[in-house]
Amino acid sequence: MMLSKIYKQILIVVILSIASLAVLFYGFAVDEEGWDDFALLLVLADVITGIRLIFEYRQHDKLLKQLQVMTANIVDHHPAVPLFVEPDNPLKGVADQLNELQSRQQDEGKSIRNSNAELITILSSLPVGVMVIDSGHDVIFANHKMSVMLGRDILTQVHPYTQDVRNYQLLSLIENVYTSHKSQQEEIQSVGASSVTWDTSVVFNRIDNDFHILVIMYDISDIINVKQMQIDFLRNASHELKTPITAISGFTKTLLDGAMNDKKSLVEFLKIIDQQSDQLASLVQDVLTISHIQNGTNYDYKPLPLHDFINSELQSYKSMTAGNNVSINNKIPEHVEVIADTTTLTRILRNLVSNAVKYNRPNGEVNIEYSDNDSFWQLHVSDTGIGIAQKDLSRLFERFYRADDSRTKQKVSGTGLGLSIVKEMVDAIGGRIDVKSQRGVGSTFTVNFPIVKNDDQKANE
Numbered sequence: 403m404m405l406s407k408i409y410k411q412i413l414i415v416v417i418l419s420i421a422s423l424a425v426l427f428y429g430f431a432v433d434e435e436g437w438d439d440f441a442l443l444l445v446l447a448d449v450i451t452g453i454r455l456i457f458e459y460r461q462h463d464k465l466l467k468q469l470q471v472m473t474a475n476i477v478d479h480h481p482a483v484p485l486f487v488e489p490d491n492p493l494k495g496v497a498d499q500l501n502e503l504q505s506r507q508q509d510e511g512k513s514i515r516n517s518n519a520e521l522i523t524i525l526s527s528l529p530v531g532v533m534v535i536d537s538g539h540d541v542i543f544a545n546h547k548m549s550v551m552l553g554r555d556i557l558t559q560v561h562p563y564t565q566d567v568r569n570y571q572l573l574s575l576i577e578n579v580y581t582s583h584k585s586q587q588e589e590i591q592s593v594g595a596s597s598v599t600w601d602t603s604v605v606f607n608r609i610d611n612d613f614h615i616l617v618i619m620y621d622i623s624d625i626i627n628v629k630q631m632q633i634d635f636l637r638n639a640s641h642e643l644k645t646p647i648t649a650i651s652g653f654t655k656t657l658l659d660g661a662m663n664d665k666k667s668l669v670e671f672l673k674i675i676d677q678q679s680d681q682l683a684s685l686v687q688d689v690l691t692i693s694h695i696q697n698g699t700n701y702d703y704k705p706l707p708l709h710d711f712i713n714s715e716l717q718s719y720k721s722m723t724a725g726n727n728v729s730i731n732n733k734i735p736e737h738v739e740v741i742a743d744t745t746t747l748t749r750i751l752r753n754l755v756s757n758a759v760k761y762n763r764p765n766g767e768v769n770i771e772y773s774d775n776d777s778f779w780q781l782h783v784s785d786t787g788i789g790i791a792q793k794d795l796s797r798l799f800e801r802f803y804r805a806d807d808s809r810t811k812q813k814v815s816g817t818g819l820g821l822s823i824v825k826e827m828v829d830a831i832g833g834r835i836d837v838k839s840q841r842g843v844g845s846t847f848t849v850n851f852p853i854v855k856n857d858d859q860k861a862n863e
Contacts, residue, residue: 465493472500476507531600531619535563535576537612551592551600551619569593572602572617579604579615589622598623643686646678701743701831703854709734711744712770715751719759728762730755734772740779741854746827751781753820754847758785761845778833779853784846790839798837799825824849 468485475482484501487494522543525532531548533556535541541563544556556566567573571590579586585605592598598621605616653671661667712732723730758768766786773780790798799821828835832852839845 465491465497469493469496469500472504476500476504479507479511481508529620531617533563533566533617535615535617536560537614539563539580541566542614548617548619551598551621575602575604576615576617579606582606583608583613590619599626643682646682649678650675650682701746703741703743706740706742706744706747707736708738708740708772709736711747712751715748716755719755723759723768726759726762726766727764728759728766728768730759730768730770732770734770738772740851742851743831746831747851750824750827750849751783753824754783754849757820758783758787758845758847761785762787766844774853777853778850781849781851782846783849784844786844789841789843790837790845791841795837795839799835 465485465487472482472485474480482504484504485497487497491497525543526545528545528547531551532543532545533541533548534543539562540560541556542560544566549556552566552568554566554568563576564573567576569590569592571588575586575588575590583606585603587601587603590600590602592600600619601622602620603616603618605618607614607616653675657668657671661671709732712734716730716732719730755768755770762768762785768786769782769784771782771784773782825835828849834850836848836850837845838848
């Protein structure tokens, strides 16, 4: 329509020009006044129409160029300034549609950017290492966890993945996926001071005529360690169970084969059987205790006069301390009162005091003391015994671990589960246990019990 209007104006200019020339020629031919003036009016009208024609053409050409630029920006996903066209302009409908298209594209682009930013935030905070490699073997994304796993600062700009990946197993796995175009999964061991195992998936992701390689790594070292601990626990428990059972069975068969007729041998063998039976019962009880802790416990917190409670518990150690010539000193002030679960506290105290007596020197001492702070109250059990070597301290709370006694030649019976039970019970109630020890001087075990408020006590009831 706009072009049609321009064509009409061009036609008018042409007609006015021809008419002006015709009037001028006619005026000169007839040599009459008035025709010259009429011819000038026609020329003036022709000039005005021509100027208007040029102005409208330029406006039209400018609008067309703006529409072209806007269309190109939309195609290239570049921002564009909206076009404002007069209502009577024939191109207003096209301009409005392009404005609407541009607005929708900007909204969709903003939504995509927000989604991408949210996705990157999620990937960056995952406890799983993630790396995206393009078909040109360049890293285009890697989250913080992947950087931690690989032990390198991964650049944000595009770069070859071989700058970051130095593990031969991982390199081979990625290259196999590039070659086969098939996703693969494998457990990969780290190379370094500490052994780490990663469950690694390298995913081949085709995108139209291109593809990306997605590397996902998850640290399963803890899972493997737990499995190994379970295997070790079963193996050690079987070994510890086998020892007293073998002794009981062997001495029983010896008695049945005729040794019971010898009263001296009979008494000696029955004492051994009784001792091994106690050892077996103690081991079974310790295993049941560990199972009970792992399955969860309902705690019954009650106010407890700690000094009196310790005194009552120490009554059962009179025979044991007399045989070892060890004295136990309850140094807890009489006014101290704590809120605690008596079953848990009893089990922890008995294990620590029993060890302090068994590993003490003749005429030694065991001291039980109390302290507190804003968050915890502490129970200290110290002895003047043989002490613990520094190399053994880090493994002291492992199940069935027994410190090396070759330096002292002191043989102490036990299941090897006592301190691990104490550690697990303390962890279960949100506490902490520490140990300080010196060879030939003694050891001090400090158990930090969380301070339970009256409100917490009522909530447990």
